[in-house]
Amino acid sequence: MIKxxxxxxxxxxxxxxxxRTCLFNWLYAKAKNGKFIxxxxxxxxxxxxxxxxxxxxxxxKWLGMDWDEIYFQSQRLSLYKEFAEKLLRENKxxxxxxxxxxxxxxxxxxxxxxxxxxxxxxxxxxxKDQVLIKADGTPTYNFACVVDDATLGITHxxxxxxxxxxxxxxxxxxxxxxFLSPEFAHIPxxxxxxxxxxxxxxxATSISEFRQMGYLPEALVNYLLLLSWxxxxxxxxxxxxxxxxxxxxxxxxxxxxxxxxxKLNWINSQYIRKQDPNELVxxxxxxxxxxxxxxRENLNREYILNVVKxxxxxxxxxxxxxxxxxxxxxxxxxxxxQAKEKFLNKDLSKEFSLFLNRLAQxxxxxxxxxxxxxxxxxxxxxxxxxxxxxxxRVALTGKTVGPGLFELIYYLGKERTIQRIKKWIKx
RNA sequence: GUCCCCAUCGUCUAGAGGCCUAGGACAAGGGCCUUUCGAGCCCUCGGCACCGGUUCGAAUCCGGUUGGGGACGCCA
Numbered sequence: 001m002i003k004x005x006x007x008x009x010x011x012x013x014x015x016x017x018x019x020r021t022c023l024f025n026w027l028y029a030k031a032k033n034g035k036f037i038x039x040x041x042x043x044x045x046x047x048x049x050x051x052x053x054x055x056x057x058x059x060x061k062w063l064g065m066d067w068d069e070i071y072f073q074s075q076r077l078s079l080y081k082e083f084a085e086k087l088l089r090e091n092k093x094x095x096x097x098x099x100x101x102x103x104x105x106x107x108x109x110x111x112x113x114x115x116x117x118x119x120x121x122x123x124x125x126x127x128k129d130q131v132l133i134k135a136d137g138t139p140t141y142n143f144a145c146v147v148d149d150a151t152l153g154i155t156h157x158x159x160x161x162x163x164x165x166x167x168x169x170x171x172x173x174x175x176x177x178x179f180l181s182p183e184f185a186h187i188p189x190x191x192x193x194x195x196x197x198x199x200x201x202x203x204a205t206s207i208s209e210f211r212q213m214g215y216l217p218e219a220l221v222n223y224l225l226l227l228s229w230x231x232x233x234x235x236x237x238x239x240x241x242x243x244x245x246x247x248x249x250x251x252x253x254x255x256x257x258x259x260x261x262x263k264l265n266w267i268n269s270q271y272i273r274k275q276d277p278n279e280l281v282x283x284x285x286x287x288x289x290x291x292x293x294x295x296r297e298n299l300n301r302e303y304i305l306n307v308v309k310x311x312x313x314x315x316x317x318x319x320x321x322x323x324x325x326x327x328x329x330x331x332x333x334x335x336x337x338q339a340k341e342k343f344l345n346k347d348l349s350k351e352f353s354l355f356l357n358r359l360a361q362x363x364x365x366x367x368x369x370x371x372x373x374x375x376x377x378x379x380x381x382x383x384x385x386x387x388x389x390x391x392x393r394v395a396l397t398g399k400t401v402g403p404g405l406f407e408l409i410y411y412l413g414k415e416r417t418i419q420r421i422k423k424w425i426k427x
Numbered sequence: 428g429u430c431c432c433c434a435u436c437g438u439c440u441a442g443a444g445g446c447c448u449a450g451g452a453c454a455a456g457g458g459c460c461u462u463u464c465g466a467g468c469c470c471u472c473g474g475c476a477c478c479g480g481u482u483c484g485a486a487u488c489c490g491g492u493u494g495g496g497g498a499c500g501c502c503a
Contacts, residue, residue, distance in 0.1 A: 009503050041503060100501055117432070126430055127499085134501035141503045165431060165498040188433080188496090195495070223439095226452090230440055234451040253440085256496060260438050263453045269466095314466045324465090374462085389462040401464035 002034025003155045006060075006067075007145070009041040010053035013206035016198055016259060017160060017190045018056075019063060020224045024187055024252065025158045026065045030244045034155070038067040039148060042074045043138045059207035063217050064240060071152065073144050080139035083147050083177060084132050092176045093132060101133040103143075103173065110168045115156075115185035116252050122168035130169055146170050150179035158185045158249060161256070185249045188228050188256040198259055214287065214318025215264070219271035223264045227257040237270055269316035280308050284318050291322055293329035303328075306411050310403040327397040328412065333420065335398040342400065343390040349425045351381060351388055352395075356418050356425075365414055371406040395421050 006022040008014065014022075029036035038060075042048040060067070084101045087093040093103045107125035114120055132143040139147070145166075149157060164186050174181045192202035199205065210220055221240055225231075229252050231238045238246075272280065281304050288294045288304065307328045308321070315321045327333045335344065358373045359365075378385050389405055396412060409417050 007503085011503075044502060047502075096501090098501080102501090120431075122431075131501045136501075138501085140501065145503090160497095161432065162497055163503095166503095168431095186432085191496070193438080197496085226439060228439090232441070234441070236439090236452050255433060255440095257440090258438055260453070263439060266453055314464080316465090320465095371462085378462095385462055393463065399463090401466090403463090403466095405462055 001155075002029060002032040003037065003153050004029050004034060004158055005037040005039050005149070005152070005154050007039040007041050007148075007159075008056050009044065009047075010049060010056060011044060011047040012052055013208060014056040014059040015205040015207070016224070017205075019059065019207050019220075020190060020227060021158065021160055021187060022060060022065060023063070023221060023224055024229075024249065026067075027240075027244060027247045028156065028158060028249050029068075031247045035068045036066075037152060037154070038070040039152070040070070040072045040074075041141070041144070042072055043077075043141075043144055045074070045138070048074075055206075055208055059211075062211060063207065063221055071148070073139070073148065076144075076148065077138065079151065080144055080147050081133065081137070084139070084143070087132070087176060090176075096135075098135040099133075099137070100131055100135045103130040103132050103176070105129050105169075105172060108172070110171055112164075112167050112171065112184060114164075115183055115249050116254055117164075117186060120164065120167075124168055124172060127169060127172075130173075142166055142169050143173065146173040146177065146179070149182055150174065150177065154182050156183045156185060156249070158187060161186045161189045185252070187252055188254060190227055191256050191258050193258055193260070212319075214283070214321065215268050216271045216275065216283075219268040220264070222271070223267045226263075226267075227259070228252050228255070237267070265316040272315060272318070273313055275312075277305055277308050277312055280312065280318070281305050284308060284321060287318060287322050288329065291329075293322070293326065303411075310407060310411065314403070324399070324402065327399070333396075333398040335394050336400075339394045339398060339400045343394045344424060347426060348388075348391050351377075351383075352392075352421050352425050354381070355388070355392070356421055359414060359418065362414075365410065367404075367406040367410045370409050374406065391424075392421065395424050 004025040006018075006025045008018055008022075026036050028034070038057075040053060042053070084093065087103065088095060088101060093101050095101055105124055105127045107123070110122045110124055112120040112122070130142060131140050133139055148154075167184060167186075171181055190198055192198045194202055196202075207220070211217075218239065222238060225238060225243055226236065229247070231243065231246050281301060285294070285299065285301075285304060289296050294300070294304070307325050311321050311325055315324065355374070355377055358377055359370070362369055362373060374388070375385065378388055381388075390400070393402065393405055393408075394400065396408065396417060402408060412420075
């Protein structure tokens, strides 16, 4: 049976690159009906933090992945020592004065069979002797990795390209320990637009940040899937179940991919449109609370739902929703300078007054009646609809763009509409 | 510096010798629609890095050049 693993170290948040490695491992396990193992590489005691571990696990779950088993290297220290002692006894390693155990690297030509890259050749004579156990008794990465992958029965090691040069060192260890090597698959790295690795400096990279910015996990997963892999048939949108059916690690391509926020945004917008608006309310409500737009103890779910529906087809992130729909939640609005300059630069007191009068007299207040009344007024004033639509929109929302004006007025309510327009009537 | 990986539109990709005067998506530009638009619809722009081979035929195979990336820790 196929057994794969994702091995994060809790010295930082789960970032885009790690998430994709995790995803490809998980996907491969699902596709092949195998097992997916999580191994926490927490041997660097100084840098490993509980908060990072929690964040990593939470992010993996948020993305929709689960694991069959979880191991902590910090709990397997005696195992590594055992194997180090074995190598010492067999004279394949030696000990330094400071107790560190060092592996003797013999000159060999090593051929790696990589599922993605094909054959890669190394000459180990350029590799120095490798520390196995540090002076403080903890194992080094390569050693712990090999001991764990071998004893845990990992059949396929799927990891980032940056580990290619670790592979010959590890193969030497498999051989010295008498283990069979697993299959290797090195997936390409995700680069930033500026070139080089993705980093904090070059934009948001942690999964939790994307979560906070209002990306949907399904959308993020879909985007990650499209980096170095393709479902074929010119498809861009694919859900995880379908991906499981189509995915094979052999189809992952060798070229590194540049992370493109624009495309992520587009995919996210597609998922927002498909999403049940009620679920969007669940996601957006905490953001509204955080912003102080609504109060936790006094939630009007119905109202939020209506506003969400108004924006669902025109936003690409939920953070954008907060930004664009703010006027539905604020008492006072201040028009954007450019909007004011463009549409409220002349006196419209007469037109506004007439509009308010007619609004006030409406027997039934709904988008249809509002529109009818509005169009009648425009006709009576001998104006183009747009000549009044824009100023009213800016007065009500502060913005030049947004949902349809009449729906917007309806959900804003008669009171607030009148109050906001009145501000622009001079007497 | 040494070793390794990679190379199709700006970006993500389809393409496994003739189906390719290279297809799709995002972005960009233009147009249409409309009460606005950053929404929708339509159109356009734009690429096989370069040089040599192999072959009747190469984006696809081989070699080199250039460019990009990664690794060389008692970090993982």
